[in-house]
Amino acid sequence: MLPTRAVGLRRIALIGLAGALAVTTAACASERGSGDSASDTFIFGAAGAPKNFDPIFNDDGESFRPARQMFDTLVTYKPGTTELEGGLATAWTPSNGNTTWTFTLREGVKFHDGTPFNAAAVCFNFDRWYNMKGAAAQSQMIYYGDVFEGFAQNEGDISGDPVYKSCEAKDETTAVLNLNKAKGAFPDAFGLTSLSMSSPDALKKYDADNVTQSGEAFTYPAYATDHPTGTGPYKFESFDKANNTITLVRNEDYWGEKAKTARLIFKIIPDENARKQELAAGTIDGYDFPSPADYNSLKQAGDQVLIRPAFNILYLGINQKNNPKLQDVRVRQAIEYAINKDQLVRNRLPQGAYAQDQFLPNNVPGYTNAVAKYSYNPDTARQLLAQAGASDLTLNFYVPTEVTRPYMPNPVDIAAAITDDLKAVGIKVNVVQEPWNGGYKDSVQKAGKQDLHLLGWTGDYADAGNFVGTFFGRPKAEFGFDNPQIFDALSTADAQTTPDAKKAAYENASVLISQYVPAVPLSSSPPGIVVRSDVQGLIPTPLTDERFYTVTKG
Structure with missing residues (x-):
């Protein structure tokens, strides 16, 4: 993650x-x-x-x-793999065109406060998430927003038609989840840590939804800070x-x-x-x-x-909002041509890492050799910049410090190599370093201050939507673009519920993304x-x- x-x-x-x-x-x-x-x-x-x-x-x-040590999810993944297995549910069955999911729950499970885990608790959790509003919904419900797309009451910059419809506790061990539309991410997404089951009694006792906001900062209630209660x-x-x-x-x-x-x-x-x-x-x-x-x-x-195993993506983000020249695809292509990915992988990343030409690991369905290729070619980069009238391009490159991520063992060193490559084709680079937990992600993902930035992603489950859908499925401040064709392609792929149809739809989306160059895929690392x-x-x-x-x- x-x-x-x-x-x-x-x-x-x-x-x-x-x-x-x-x-x-x-x-x-x-x-x-x-x-x-x-x-x-x-x-x-x-x-x-x-x-x-x-x-x-x-x-x-x-x-x-x-959190993973204290909480369980309905489904989980076999240790050491991305394969599904039972968690708090022993079985999960789709029906009605995959818009209904029936969960058979384990018997005799208790939350840490001694209260029973049952179908009513499952429905309480799903209803809680769906009905979030105000600062609680704005603060950090990103996984829920990605998967369920909207809330009972969308507020602020939150938009989208909710996937969730209702939950029924048929009996103690049978919970039925009703959706407004099919979602290809299921059942894998039911294993997301964000969708862990919490004790309804503890959630109520410690006022779990009472999140307050001051500027960009959020203050969380006692449940989140001192009384997390799972199974x-x-x-x-x-x-x-x-x-x-x-x-x-x-x-x-x-x-x-x-x-x-x-x-x-x-x-x-x-x-x-x-x-x-x-x-x-x-x-x-x-x-x-x-x-x-x-x-x-x-x-x-x-x-x-x-x-x-390598199951992640490192990318160079491009924010088109602040610098109009970045709205020209030739400039974005030039940036990708300018970066020597093979050398970056060889000198800055662990053995087993490989250079990327798309935003999916090569072991995820949807990865395709049909994407547009931008192999290292500084001469082509200079030509594209000249054609776009951007030979004098100056970019603010935001780089995180005080962090080590699975896809990014040393961001400062990685950024230095990229900066050298960009300067070699005539791009002036202003490097701005910010601590990872000291404002970096807010700067690049909320405020969109940057022209370029380093970020990445480790997959939560083996579904292409968890990568490219998370990155490019809707307008985001991080990238500053609006491309309905890409959004529609990803939405179409996300609605596929058969493996072959889903694979083909995500391959199509990957090709469109590669042609548009909303960011530069750099590498995947073990x-x-x-x-x-x-x-x-x-x-x-x-x-x-x-x-x-x-x-x-x-």
């Missing part, structure tokens, strides 16, 4: 490494508690802080990481912001396989080098997105570097995750949605 969606994010204070390692061991011992041995606590170095713990209000991996293998204990640690404890009443460790701690360490040093010091047991340059040294130290030698049971997944209840130590 994601990535290209608009987010209201807070600034994260960087952890100073000096002196930190000396105190971390003591801190971790106290975090484990006097009754828990070191082998009964798994400590993971997180790259950033979560925005909050209510899944519906999030879209980024660092917010979803703890998952771990339960929320605390978020110690002073020590940048999130502590979860084992759910002894979990319906499935019980967690192997009594405690799961996420220690927030934004700096990748600091995460590496804490792993070496033994104060954390693992961390995500190690630098590819460190793979060998980590292995030599005895650590396990687990490589996921991100790594590293754990200590004594850690067992962690299953890396292409969706980067690892669950830690299977992990043991020692």
